Amino acid sequence: MQGIQKFEIKPKLTRLNPIPTHLKSKLKFPSPIRAVLFDIYGTLLISSSGDISHASLFSDRSESSHTRAIKIGQLFRKCGYKPSRQLSVHLISGTLRQKITERHKQLRVKGMEHPEVDIRDIWEESLNTFWKGKLLLEPPSPFFIEPLALQYELAVNPVWPMPGFPNIIRELRDSGLRIGIVSNAQFYTPLILQAICNKQISQIGFEENLCSWSYKLSEAKPSINMFKTPLTQLTEDQIGVSEVLYVGNDMLNDIASASRAGCKTALFAGDKRSLRLRESSPEANIEPDMVVTRLSELKILKQNKGAKND
Structure with missing residues (x-):
């Protein structure tokens, strides 16, 4: 990429802490799960704006x-x-x-x-x-x-890794789960992830053929077309759509769209900035299969991988 080097990114990152939400975790396991797809902004990355910015003003509104x-x-x-x-x-x-x-x-x-x-x-x-x-x-x-x-x-739009990232990705991948990304994103999103982790996307634990970036498709969530590439690949690998869990912080863009695509869903409710319940949206009036308030709670997936609940 023209003029872009990883060393330009990491010094520019701003330390942020998640703001707790009022939601409680719901960790009943929607088994069997053989693959996990993640949203990025507000889920794996703390975002000052709660999402990718595109055209925001500077985040520090106190400045003259x-x-x-x-x-x-x-x-x-x-x-x-x-x-x-x-x-x-x-x-x-x-x-x-x-x-x-x-x-x-x-x-x-x-x-x-x-x-x-x-x-x-x-x-x-x-x-x-x-x-x-x-x-x-x-x-x-x-x-x-x-x-x-x-x-x-x-x-x-300062960003910082959500507590538990990237460790949870590596743990889930090492347990045998297939890991990918479906994210409203721009060209710099994978660069930021790589700078944070000091690793390439595949080395973090994501399979690049299971990654879908909106800027490459000219289409964004809540379009279910965002899920087409990773779900097609997983289906070819004999993993059913219902065996895929999608993790995101937005009830419309993430939970509703992933559910319409046929996936199981986990609402990430770990940061008040980014939690989007969309209570006024009829399309978002569904129940996620799981609610997690910390990424580390997803370890339950590796404990129960492929096993059905009674």
């Missing part, structure tokens, strides 16, 4: 606009761009949101019910808009788009 302007100028210059003094944080986030909305409309016309963008395309369009509006002092180079998108995401 002048301080934020200095930070955004430093960020742009570090990534190889020369902003004018008029390029504000609000202007950047507003432009990003506008470009995302426009792209979503284009994808819906093509039949995508739950469209997803590739944030690199959004940044490229936005930088060209800034250049035309004289908000950049030099023509924007595409070479620096990935570092800029990554650094901006880490600035506006």
Whole structure:
């Protein structure tokens, strides 16, 4: 990837602690389970915003606009761009949101019910808009788009590993369970995981052919198409869809969509920031098979792998 190195990521991570929720664990085992698929933001990663940000403002709202302007100028210059003094944080986030909305409309016309963008395309369009509006002092180079998108995401949406990650992945994988990812994500999401763990995705314990990233599909959860690739692979490997457990923090995007895809479900309720109960959404009015408040509670899966409950 252009201009991206792992050493740029880890020093930028911000230590966060989960905020407890009011939910209690429900650990009745929905056996038999032979594979586990995970959401990322709000499940394996603590996220300051509770999700992937795309176009948020800086997370520290206590800062003055002048301080934020200095930070955004430093960020742009570090990534190889020369902003004018008029390029504000609000202007950047507003432009990003506008470009995302426009792209979503284009994808819906093509039949995508739950469209997803590739944030690199959004940044490229936005930088060209800034250049035309004289908000950049030099023509924007595409070479620096990935570092800029990554650094901006880490600035506006700090993340930190959820307690128990990545150890739980390794433990479940070592017990013989197949492990994958189904996540609304961007190109930098696997890079952040790799930087946190200092390992490649496969070395963490995930099978890459069981990983589905929304930015690659131009479609996002709650679309059940997000589950197609890993579930097809598992079916070819003689693992039934009903033997797959999906773990996520959002009753609509995660639990309802995974249930419609045929999976068993575990609601992760370990952080108040990211817990999305979606009580006003009829589609989310279902009961998850499990509720876990700590990732370590998933160890029950390796204790009972493949065994049916009485």
